[in-house]
Amino acid sequence: MSAAPASASTAGAAHEPGLPLGWIVALVLVPIGVMLFSLFAFRTIYQLWCRQTGTQLSANSQAIAFAPSVHTGRFVKVYFEASVLDQLPVSFTAKDPQQTVEVGQDGTNYYRFHNLTDRVVRMRPVHYVCPINASRQFGMKVCFCFKDQVLGPGETREYPVVYCFSPDLDQRIHTASICYSLFSLELTESDQELNRRIAATVGARGGVVSPRHDPALGAGVEATSHIEGDVP
Numbered sequence: 088m089s090a091a092p093a094s095a096s097t098a099g100a101a102h103e104p105g106l107p108l109g110w111i112v113a114l115v116l117v118p119i120g121v122m123l124f125s126l127f128a129f130r131t132i133y134q135l136w137c138r139q140t141g142t143q144l145s146a147n148s149q150a151i152a153f154a155p156s157v158h159t160g161r162f163v164k165v166y167f168e169a170s171v172l173d174q175l176p177v178s179f180t181a182k183d184p185q186q187t188v189e190v191g192q193d194g195t196n197y198y199r200f201h202n203l204t205d206r207v208v209r210m211r212p213v214h215y216v217c218p219i220n221a222s223r224q225f226g227m228k229v230c231f232c233f234k235d236q237v238l239g240p241g242e243t244r245e246y247p248v249v250y251c252f253s254p255d256l257d258q259r260i261h262t263a264s265i266c267y268s269l270f271s272l273e274l275t276e277s278d279q280e281l282n283r284r285i286a287a288t289v290g291a292r293g294g295v296v297s298p299r300h301d302p303a304l305g306a307g308v309e310a311t312s313h314i315e316g317d318v319p
Contacts, residue, residue: 151253152226157191159254163221166264167196172288173271175210176203177238182245191254198231198267199245202238209272211235213285214265221263224253235272 165188167181178201188194202208212232216222231246238244250265270285 148224148226148253150226151224152228152251154226154251154253156193156251157254159189159191161190161254161256161258162187163190163252163256163260164262165194165250166262167198168264168266169198170266170268172268175208175269175271177201177208177210177269178203179267179269188250188252190252190256193228193249193251196248196250197245198248199243200231200236200238201243202241205240207240208238209235209274210238210269211272211281211285213268213270217264217266218260220257221252221260224256225263226251226253232267236269 164185166185167183169179169181171177171179178199180199182197182199186194186196212235214230214232216225227248227250229247229249231248236244248265252263268288270281270288272281276284
């Protein structure tokens with residue numbers, strides 16, 4: 088008679104509810120989803136934050152750009168953005184969407200411009216760097232953004248960008264973004280009107296407009312041509 092209760096107890100334990108299958112699946116899949124999200128979405132989130140917060144009015148120090156190179160053993164990941172505004176018919180891309188560069192050493196990337204039309208296209212590059220602590224320790228030796236640019240019908244050009252970060256770069260910075268935007272230059276638009284239009288788009292974020300074109304030459308027209316990029 089004493090064996091019956093034990094048998095009933097065993098049967099009850101065997102049917103005791105455990106963790107639902109749905110929870111088990113969730114515990115396995117959620118960490119995988121978070122990992123994939125981090126890999127593919129981090130850059131987009133970082134750049135969105137970059138555009139909304141960390142920029143500076145003078146994101147190019149010539150003192151830093153032309154300082155002697157030094158090895159620091161520190162590396163930062165640099166993202167390169169390329170935005171075309173005003174419905175400019177231009178293909179504008181960075182050769183390397185991201186690079187890893189040693190702090191204190193020069194980094195080099197290339198940007199490709201292609202006029203998609205059969206007419207002349209004039210544009211003004213705007214650049215900014217974020218986060219703000221990185222922009223304060225940033226310099227460029229060579230960049231197409233030092234001049235307004237003009238592309239002939241169907242023309243393709245490629246320009247180098249030579250940049251560096253000072254050894255004084257904040258130790259907490261491991262990523263930075265160099266952001267370029269192209270604005271249309273119209274012969275009927277004054278420099279003041281253009282600058283107001285640019286300021287309405289990127290001024291609040293500390294966008295850097297470089298250079299002011301010479302009105303005597305016409306909007307965006309340069310006195311000299313450039314072959315492999317411009318220096319300040």
